[in-house]
Amino acid sequence: MDSSDFLPFLTGRTSIREYTDEPVPVEEIDYVLNCASTAPSAGNLEAWDVVVVTDEDTRLALAEAAFNQLHLEQAPVTLAVCSNYVRSMSRYGERGILYALEDASIACTYMMLAAHARNLQSCWTGAFDDDAVREILDLPQHIRPIALLAIGKGHAPGQLTERRAIGEHVHRETW
Ligand SMILES: Cc1cc2nc3c(=O)[nH]c(=O)nc-3n(C[C@H](O)[C@H](O)[C@H](O)COP(=O)(O)O)c2cc1C
Numbered sequence: 001m002d003s004s005d006f007l008p009f010l011t012g013r014t015s016i017r018e019y020t021d022e023p024v025p026v027e028e029i030d031y032v033l034n035c036a037s038t039a040p041s042a043g044n045l046e047a048w049d050v051v052v053v054t055d056e057d058t059r060l061a062l063a064e065a066a067f068n069q070l071h072l073e074q075a076p077v078t079l080a081v082c083s084n085y086v087r088s089m090s091r092y093g094e095r096g097i098l099y100a101l102e103d104a105s106i107a108c109t110y111m112m113l114a115a116h117a118r119n120l121q122s123c124w125t126g127a128f129d130d131d132a133v134r135e136i137l138d139l140p141q142h143i144r145p146i147a148l149l150a151i152g153k154g155h156a157p158g159q160l161t162e163r164r165a166i167g168e169h170v171h172r173e174t175w
Contacts (some may be wrong), residue, residue: 013113014158016121019074022153029077032090032151035114036107042099047088048107051080051137051153058136065132071123073101075150080133081108087144103147121154 001009029052041047053059054077062080063072072078083104089096108124115122125148133145 005152013116014152014160015123016158017071017123018155019071019076019152020155021076021122022151024077024120027082030113032111038109038127039106040089041103043088043091043104045091046103047084047096048104049084049143050084050107053078054079061136062133062148064142066128069125069127071150072125072148075152077088077151079111079149079151080137080145081111081147081149083144083146085144089113093159094144094169101146108147108149110164115151120151121158125150158159
């Protein structure tokens with residue numbers, strides 16, 4: 001990709017909340033996962049894990065745990081992206097909690113963009129009942145789910161969303 005293609009690539013991605021039932025080939029999911037493993041992480045500890053969910057009953061249970069969000073019911077794949085606190089805290093103590101959240105967020109971002117690169121659609125889903133997700137996926141205590149990433153073939157192109165003017169975010173030299 002030419003560097004001038006990067007911004008259009010990013011602006012071409014939108015969250016998609018309606019999916020066809022077309023399955024996602026396992027090779028495509030493997031590609032997405034391999035891309036995530038290139039993400040940076042604190043101390044290169046990669047304090048994240050992911051549960052790949054394609055089983056329909058499990059996906060529907062996750063959708064219910066996410067307050068019945070329809071896109072999780074429809075998309076054929078849900079990636080439950082998690083922070084692994086033990087991996088990070090064993091070196092960094094309390095600070096490791098923050099690093100594990102950051103590591104998992106970056107890994108999830110890479111997955112989302114990798115899906116986009118493969119012409120798949122996705123929706124990052126953060127609104128869910130943590131305990132319900134823990135129980136459905138049998139997560140150990142030191143694993144915290146941070147996002148349910150729905151992946152599949154969207155029904156239609158998404159709506160481009162507005163962004164704040166960059167000046168509202170940026171402070172130069174000091175706040
Ligand atoms: C941390 C986080 C949590 C989110 N949670 C949800 C969610 O629970 N349900 C949903 O439909 N979209 C969710 N989204 C998607 C955002 O609504 C979406 O990214 C935002 O509106 C910008 O739209 P775009 O992704 O199409 O650019 C979440 C995104 C992030 C980064």
